[in-house]
Amino acid sequence: MTSPRPETIAAWTALMTTSRVLLERVEAALKAAGLPALSWYDALLEIEKERATGIRPFELKDRLLLPQYGTSRLIDRIVAAGLIEKLDCADDGRGFLVRITPEGRRVRRTMWPVYGAALREHFESRLPAGELTTLGGLLRRARPD
């Protein structure tokens, strides 16, 4: 019945626009450097965290907050590029493990400086450290479970 308060609407609008604009900047920086999109970076990073054992697609989906079919297709594309590989999973015949390849590690390491520079330039430079910390905390608290 009752509408959200004006501050709620203002914060929501700012959340949508700022996240979108920043994401665009970061994606643009990666593209300008001839590198894969951020979604690949995120996936490579999570997969690399489990480089010893590999990671199951359903676990990756949970960490990346992607839909199941999106994860399935993202994995296929990154496999096709040779940056990760599918390994048979002894425990569970329905699934498999995904592991990063040396080339995948190399690409992720190449992406990071570009990604990081974009974050510093477009985001970090705009707020003093204390306020960045405040912002992060508020955002985490605002995130639905």
Added chain:
Amino acid sequence: MTSPRPETIAAWTALMTTSRVLLERVEAALKAAGLPALSWYDALLEIEKERATGIRPFELKDRLLLPQYGTSRLIDRIVAAGLIEKLDCADDGRGFLVRITPEGRRVRRTMWPVYGAALREHFESRLPAGELTTLGGLLRRARPD
């Protein structure tokens, strides 16, 4: 060269995840009510703001932060649904004006309670008013020009 500071990365991660999760919730609420997506709401709202004169697609694109081709196609879809109409533009033969129809106003007004309720439930309820204001202010300052 230098990486972003840890607080930067944490705030960035929180920005990406919170915005994505909240957007999902809002979109899900609209869909569950059998209503159009948020992109239609945003467009209808901006178009309705100029209900007297109509609005030019290039102006709409700037307000919605959409690419030109995205705006062109979004307009076509909303026109096809009968919620807006294209009007010949006397001033400029290259373009036209977009105006909301009565049905468009009706649909937008129907969407708002669902949209607002989702914002209250998933966002406003999670932070006290003062912190929502702080969050909005920080986000606006963090947004690149």
Added chain:
DNA sequence: CCGATATAAATGCAATTGCATTTATATATG
């Protein structure tokens, strides 16, 4: 007025995403 350049909008085509369903295997229950 004329050609050059800029701006508004649309579009062909490829890539990605969303939705619903399917396939395959695992787990639980009688």
Added chain:
DNA sequence: CATATATAAATGCAATTGCATTTATATCGG
């Protein structure tokens, strides 16, 4: 063990998005 149910992953098809280019009209410099 056999059947029912649940979980993991893939996929057909439609809708949307992205990219590059095209079309049309306007504006600018001579």
